Amino acid sequence: MIARVLAAASFAAAVHATHRRKGVAQEPYINHPLEVAQILAEHDAPEAAILAALLHDTVEDSGDDPEPVTLDALTARFGAEVASIVAEVSDDKSLPKEMRKALQVRLGPKKSDGAKQVKLADKISNLRAMVSAPPANWDHARRVEYVGWGGRVAAGLRGVNPSLEALFDETYRDAMTALAREAV
Secondary structure: OHHHHHHHHHHHHHHOOOOEOOEOOOOEOOHHHHHHHHHHHHOOOOHHHHHHHHHOOOOHHHOOOOOOOOHHHHHHHHOHHHHHHHHHHOOOOOOOHHHHHHHHHHHHHHOOHHHHHHHHHHHHHHHHHHHHOOEOOOOHHHHHHHHHHHHHHHHOOOOOOHHHHHHHHHHHHHHHHHHHHHHO
16 A cells, blocks of 8 residues: 555646645645545555545646646556546536535535545645635635635535534634634
């Protein structure tokens, strides 16, 4: 397992080598998939979900690269189960942002167990970032709306990993509390 995890981490690092997070610190983007994978590993997620967590943004974020990452390439390198989870958690960037957000809420309950866990860990990571390093151009209202939306997405991802769900609940409460404190 360790060799496969390191191979996926190395692959993701190469894809995200020039990418930065939207937060004020502009940290390397690879920190996000690493955090998502770590959250899953700490909550006993299956290996395929951990690998998919490392790779979950590679297809979406490589569209403008000279050689975009495809699901076929992920299947060949990491297996059909991992590629399938990546496909389930990836947004269709050709759709308008609001439609993509609505689809995440609506389709969450229909996802596989592995995809639900990756998506939930992704939301945990993103809610943490909303508090610690929010995008520079996001005002307070937009951050509150994002956290609320994350909660709506997470509602459809339940029933697979109770400890991961408890971590989401704690992270959601912490984010809302921090944002409420900022409002006064």
